[in-house]
Amino acid sequence: MRPIDQEICSLLKVRKIGGMELLFREYYKPLVVWATTFLHDTQRAEDIVQDFFVKLWEKPYSALLPETLKSYLFTSIRNLALNQLDKIDPLRRACDVAYCDSPWNEYDNFEDEVFRSVEEELEKLTPRAQDVIRKIYLEGMKYKDVADKLGISVATVNSILVRALKKLRQQSDNNDKLAIYLFFLEKSLILEQ
Template identity: 45%
Template sequence: MNDSGGNKNQEICRLLRSGNQKGMELLFDVYYKSLVVWADTFLRDMNMAEDVVQDFFLSVWNGKTYKKFEPATLASFLYVSVRNRCLNRLDKQDIFHHAVELDHVDLAFEEYNERHDEIVAKVLEEIALLPDRSREVMNGVFVEGLKYREVAERYGISLSTVKTLLSNSVKKLRERLDDEFFAGFLLFFYVLK
C-alpha cells in the first residue's frame, strides 16, 4: 500500500483505540467499497456483499474488536475477516463451489506491490473495454471515488442500475483478469485515493 494508506490506518487505529466513533467513520470511508467488491468476488451478489460488509462493520463496533487493531495488519485483518464471513454465508447456502481459489488470491495480494504499475495499467485497459455506461460507472466509483448515489445522479440512472452495472462489470473483469490482476483491481481505487 502507499504511504497515505498507512497514515490512514494509523489514524483509524488511534481514533478507535480512544473510543472515538470518527475512527469507525474513517474506517468505513477508506475500506467499505473495496471490501464490498472483495465480498462480491466470493458471493457473486453485490447486494449480499454489501450486507456482509455492513454486518461486519457493525460487529466490529459492537464487539469492540477495533481495540485490537494494528495499523500494519489492519487491511489484512479486514480482508480475511470479510472473506471468512462470505465463505460462512456460502457454506450455509451450500453454493461453496462459486468461491474463487483462495490460494491464488492470497498469492496475488503478496505479489501485488511488486508489479503495481503493470497491474494498474492492465486494469485500466480492461475497464476501457467495457460498454460506455459500465465504463462510466466504474470510473466514477473506482477512479473518482464517488458514492453510488453520486454516480446515479451524474448519469441520471437509478441506484439499482448503478449496482447492477457495477456488479456485471466486476464479473467481466473477474473473467478477463487472472487472480493477480484481479486482486490488483480490488486494491486499485484504494491505492489511487
C-alpha cells in the same frame, strides 16, 4: 503501513466515531468487491461488510494494529463470505473455494498496480487538475472545501474535474486498469452528490 490505517486504529481504540467513518470511507468499497468475488451477489456482500463494521464497533478487536489492519479486514470478510456460502449451499462453497481461495495479496497487488497506473496518468494532467482530483477522490474533500482551499469557485472545481476526468477517460483507451478505476471514481461521484 499507511498513515490512514494508523489514524483509523488510534481512533477506534479510544472508541471515536471518526475511526469508523474513516474505516468506512477507506475500506467499504474494496471489501464489498472482495466479498462479491466469493458470493457473486453484491447485495449480500454489502450486508456482510455492513454487519462486520457494526460488530467491529459494538465489540472492537483489541489487538487491532495499523500494520495488520488491511489483512485483518480482508481475511475477516473472506471468512464471513465463505460462512455465508456454507449456509446457502455447502457444495457450491467447496467449488468456489477451489476457485477463489487465492490469498487477498492478489487483490492487494492488483489494487497497488491500478493505483500506480492511475498515478502515472494523473501526472500527465495540469497541476491544478491533479490537485483537485487528489483532494476530492483521495482525501475525500467536498467540492466546497476544495474551492475554499484553492481560492476558486465550486463551479470552477466542477469544471476542472469534468475536464480532467474526460482527459483521463481518453487516456484510458489502452489501459483497462485505469478504465476500471475511473468507473469506480465516477460511481462514487454519483453516489456522493
